[in-house]
Amino acid sequence: MKQMVETDDRSIAENDQGLSIATDTNVAEPKSISRVILAFRYVRRNPSLTGGSLMLLILLLFVVIGGLLIDPDNARPMANRPRLAPSAEHLLGTDRQGKDVLTVMVIGTPQTIRIGLIAGGIGVAVGTILAFFSVYYGGIVDILVSSVVDILRTVPGLLVLVIIAISVPGDMTVDMMALIVAALSWLNPARILRSQVLVMKQKPYVEMARFTGMSGPEIIIKEMIPNLMPYLISTFVLAVAGAILASIGLEALGLGAFESNTLGMTIYWNIHYGSLLNGWWWWLLPPILMIVFLFVALFLVSLGLDEWANPRLRRKL
Amino acid sequence: MTLEYFIRRVIQFFVIVFLAVTLNFFFPRMSGQDPIREKLLQLEAQGVSITGEGVEEFIASYNTKFGLDKPILEQYLTYLGQMARLDLGQSIAYFPQQVSSLVLSAVPWSIGLLLTATLMSFTIGTLVGALIGWGNAPRFLQFIFPAFFVFSAVPFYLMGLLLLYVFAFQFKLLPLFGGYSTSTLPSPTIDFYMEVFKHSILPALSIVLAQTGYWALGMRSMMVTIEGEDYILQAEAKGLKKGRIFFQYAMRNAILPQITALAMSLGTIISGAILVEVIFAYPGVGSVLVRAILGFDWFVIQGVVFLIILTVAFSMLIIDLIYPLLDPRISYRGD
Numbered sequence: 177m178k179q180m181v182e183t184d185d186r187s188i189a190e191n192d193q194g195l196s197i198a199t200d201t202n203v204a205e206p207k208s209i210s211r212v213i214l215a216f217r218y219v220r221r222n223p224s225l226t227g228g229s230l231m232l233l234i235l236l237l238f239v240v241i242g243g244l245l246i247d248p249d250n251a252r253p254m255a256n257r258p259r260l261a262p263s264a265e266h267l268l269g270t271d272r273q274g275k276d277v278l279t280v281m282v283i284g285t286p287q288t289i290r291i292g293l294i295a296g297g298i299g300v301a302v303g304t305i306l307a308f309f310s311v312y313y314g315g316i317v318d319i320l321v322s323s324v325v326d327i328l329r330t331v332p333g334l335l336v337l338v339i340i341a342i343s344v345p346g347d348m349t350v351d352m353m354a355l356i357v358a359a360l361s362w363l364n365p366a367r368i369l370r371s372q373v374l375v376m377k378q379k380p381y382v383e384m385a386r387f388t389g390m391s392g393p394e395i396i397i398k399e400m401i402p403n404l405m406p407y408l409i410s411t412f413v414l415a416v417a418g419a420i421l422a423s424i425g426l427e428a429l430g431l432g433a434f435e436s437n438t439l440g441m442t443i444y445w446n447i448h449y450g451s452l453l454n455g456w457w458w459w460l461l462p463p464i465l466m467i468v469f470l471f472v473a474l475f476l477v478s479l480g481l482d483e484w485a486n487p488r489l490r491r492k493l
Numbered sequence: 494m495t496l497e498y499f500i501r502r503v504i505q506f507f508v509i510v511f512l513a514v515t516l517n518f519f520f521p522r523m524s525g526q527d528p529i530r531e532k533l534l535q536l537e538a539q540g541v542s543i544t545g546e547g548v549e550e551f552i553a554s555y556n557t558k559f560g561l562d563k564p565i566l567e568q569y570l571t572y573l574g575q576m577a578r579l580d581l582g583q584s585i586a587y588f589p590q591q592v593s594s595l596v597l598s599a600v601p602w603s604i605g606l607l608l609t610a611t612l613m614s615f616t617i618g619t620l621v622g623a624l625i626g627w628g629n630a631p632r633f634l635q636f637i638f639p640a641f642f643v644f645s646a647v648p649f650y651l652m653g654l655l656l657l658y659v660f661a662f663q664f665k666l667l668p669l670f671g672g673y674s675t676s677t678l679p680s681p682t683i684d685f686y687m688e689v690f691k692h693s694i695l696p697a698l699s700i701v702l703a704q705t706g707y708w709a710l711g712m713r714s715m716m717v718t719i720e721g722e723d724y725i726l727q728a729e730a731k732g733l734k735k736g737r738i739f740f741q742y743a744m745r746n747a748i749l750p751q752i753t754a755l756a757m758s759l760g761t762i763i764s765g766a767i768l769v770e771v772i773f774a775y776p777g778v779g780s781v782l783v784r785a786i787l788g789f790d791w792f793v794i795q796g797v798v799f800l801i802i803l804t805v806a807f808s809m810l811i812i813d814l815i816y817p818l819l820d821p822r823i824s825y826r827g828d
Contacts, residue, residue, distance in 0.1 A: 327509055330809050332764045335798045336516065342786065342794060343520040421648055425768055428650065430786045443654070447772065452654075452662050452669060464654050468647050475646030 225480020231473035235285065242282035250276035251283050251437055262458045269458035272449050275437070281462050284437035287350050288420060289470070291438070294354035295361045295419035300412045303365025304404075308396055311373045325367050333360045334425050341431040348433040353426065357419045364418065365411040372407050376400055406485030410478055417474040424467065439463045439470075499814065506810045513802040514576045517795045518569055529555040529585070531789050581796035586788040592796035596781055600763060602672055603777035606693055607766045608759075610700035615755050617701070618708025623744050625709065626716025629735075638709065645706030650768035653699035657773070660695060668692050670774040696773045700766060711754060715747035722746075753816065760808035764801040 219226045249255055253273040260270040268277035310321035340356050341348070376382060385395045401408075426432060427440030428447065442463040446452075451460045529552050556562045560571060575582065581592035618641075624630035625638055644652065661669045668674065673688045719725065720743070728738045758765070763778055770779030778797060785793035 323505075327505065327512070330806065331509065331513065331802055332761060332805055334767065335764060335801055338782070338786070338794065339517060339520050339798055342791070343523060417646075424648065428768055428771060429783050443651075452657055455662065457658065457662070460654065460658065464651050467651055468655075471646050471648070472643055475643065 222480050222483055224476045225484065228473050228476030228478075228480055231469065232477065235289075235470065235473065239282060239286050242278075246276075246279045246282050248279065248283060250279040259454075259456060268462055269456075271442075271445065271459045272451070272456070273445075277459055277462055280437045280442060281439075281466060284439050284442060284463070285466055285470075287436055288423070288439045288467075289416075291350060291354040291357060291423045292416040292420035294351065295358040295423070296412055296416035298355075298358040299361030299363075299415040299419065300365045300408060302362035303367075303369050303411065303415075304408065306362065306366045307369035307373050308400075310370055311377060312392065312396075321366070322370065325363055325370075328360065329363055329367070334422060336360060337422055337426055338429065338431065341426055347435065348431070350433050350436050350438065353423050353433055353438075354419070356426070357422045360422070361415050361419050365415055368411050369404065369407060372404060373400065376403060406481065410481035410485055413474055413478045413481060417471060417478070420467075420470070420474075439467050443467075502810060502813050506806055509806040510803060513799060513806075514573060517799055518572050521791060521795070522565065529561070576799065581799065582792040584785075584790055584793050586785070586790040586793070592792050593800075595793060596778060596796050596800055599776060599778045599781045602775060603763050603766060603770065603779070606696055606770070606775065606777060607700065607762045609693070610697040610766075611704065611755070611758055611762070613697070614701045614704035615708050615751070618705040619712045619748065619751055621705070622709035622712025623716050623739075623747065626713035626747075627720070627739060627743065629739075638706075641702070641706035641709060643706070644702050645704065645710070647703065648768070649700050649703040649766070650772045652703050653696060653769050653772045656695050656699050656702075667695050672776040692773075692775075696766070696769050696775055699769055708751065708754075712747060712751055715750060716743060719743050719747050753812070756812045757809070760805050760812065762808075763804055 253275060256266065256270045256274045256276055258270055258272050258274040260266055262269040266276050266278070268281070270276055271280070306321055306325075310318040337356055337360065340359055344352060344356065382395060382399055385399050390398070423432070423438070424440035424443065427438060427444050430444060430448075432438065432441045432444060434441070440463075442459075446456075446460045446463070451457075533548070533552065553562070560568060563571075579593060581596070584590050584592055584595055587595065621630070621634055621638065621641075624634060630638075657669060660666050668691060672692055673679065673685065674692075679685060725738065725742055728742050733742075766775075766777065767779035767782060769775070770777040771783045774780060778801070782794065782797045784790075785797065
């Protein structure tokens with residue numbers, strides 16, 4: 177039992193470095209190997225995480241650099257002549273309302289990501305609280321929480337969100353979208369984290385902490401949360417992806433924030449005005465490719481994180 | 494034990510349906526919106542002039558007609574009764590058409606599309622996943638597998654838009670939208686069925702492309718775990734033919750979770766492709782829903798949501814009840 181405690185401690189230390197190298201290979205290496213080389217090795221061993229993070233970085237650069245170069249006024253309706261094909265002046269042309277498509281992309285991408293981050297953040301926060309709450313109290317509380325989660329998970333989520341979205345009075349905003357999507361985004365985190373906390377509760381280091389007289393909340397914050405980190409991060413990434421997916425779904429159905437320039441709204445207008453029939457490819461393709469890029473990036477990151485959180489899965493894909 | 498499980502599961506079904514009905518009833522009313530007024534405002538925005546003193550009486554008389562002027566509790570009880578009889582009310586936009594007939598006429602399109610696509614992706618995905626998990630897949634499969642895997646991360650309907658762009662717009666090989674051309678009328682002729690088939694290729698393909706990776710992934714990981722089992726070793730030691738070990742020993746055992754997942758995805762057969770239908774203007778339930786949202790047709794929106802939740806909950810119930818028949822290792826006892 178003592179040995180297990182040690183192994184666990186070591187893996188925590190590694191997690192703190194942001195690296196997680198299988199203990200056996202680590203031990204075999206001479207101490208002189210620098211962290212950079214270790215990091216580099218890990219990067220090579222976890223190409224999904226590296227590739228996904230790089231893609232997210234590219235997206236970030238696009239938004240930041242793009243934000244410096246574009247003029248937000250170009251994303252207003254009637255700012256330019258409508259339906260212009262791409263040219264030197266309008267790299268991606270203009271849409272039916274005269275918005276510059278590149279400007280819309282630079283402004284809209286962070287809005288879409290914002291919906292994902294807010295809803296994903298709320299989802300993981302609520303999910304974590306529920307997970308600890310239900311494991312800590314156990315019994316009837318646990319049964320209640322898990323059956324609510326199980327029941328809600330069988331219901332088609334998009335349709336529940338449709339009902340909530342049509343009930344929102346007044347004009348829809350991007351943040352409102354995030355809150356609507358957050359209504360269901362805690363389900364998966366709650367389920368995944370609950371089972372992790374349940375397993376973790378039995379771990380020797382938690383028992384040890386209890387023997388030393390640490391209080392419940394202290395154990396949760398000092399011992400369990402740090403060890404839960406990989407799961408928290410990976411459920412967060414999944415929740416963000418899920419929230420973005422749901423928000424684009426709502427927007428495609430015509431329930432989005434009509435004044436916003438999110439990727440989903442751009443797709444909605446494309447469908448609405450039949451840009452395929454009219455051949456306005458420069459307006460249709462950018463939001464699609466942007467979303468595909470974003471999803472592939474998030475997907476790769478979550479694969480890579482799985483590998484990090486669950487070393488038993490370690491094998492190249 | 495069996496009876497207790499059965500009762501608990503049936504109660505759970507009714508709880509889901511009851512919650513769905515309640516949500517459906519209270520959420521739109523909580524916002525304080527008035528469906529008839531919204532509809533009129535929308536007509537006005539479209540250029541229909543609605544002015545004069547008659548408007549308020551008009552709204553009031555319609556509210557009486559749809560029972561929207563009664564106390565909320567009475568409305569709720571009436572609503573519960575109607576839902577229990579599957580009476581979804583009448584459409585506001587297509588008055589006096591029944592919501593249920595509006596939705597039900599779209600259901601065959603949705604089921605036809607999703608059933609074919611799901612069965613195709615299941616068969617291809619399971620076979621490919623098994624081969625790859627077993628390590629004897631042809632080289633080209635090993636090469637394209639990661640691509641399918643990544644496709645599964647992309648929402649289907651975007652895949653649909655890309656396919657439309659390439660095959661319908663660029664090469665003009667297949668029709669752009671609809672379930673059949675606007676110039677033909679539905680009739681039981683070969684020509685019409687060919688037409689329907691041609692229109693369903695792209696929507697089905699976008700679902701197949703997106704789902705195959707999912708099935709392949711599940712099958713692959715099951716095959717990997719089965720590879721080390723004693724009975725496989727024994728079969729090899731007995732000198733059985735490779736094909737026999739692969740199909741009869743490995744795949745047959747690995748496929749069980751796949752079948753469960755298939756049954757579960759068949760549960761979402763009506764709602765699974767809503768957004769694909771919207772993209773392709775395919776005449777299924779998704780198109781009914783989007784038209785209702787645009788036309789502010791509350792009763793139709795609620796009807797679609799209710800019917801879909803009902804079918805999903807019902808198929809989940811059936812799956813849970815027949816699950817032990819599919820996999821004898823699962824009994825009702827364990828939780």
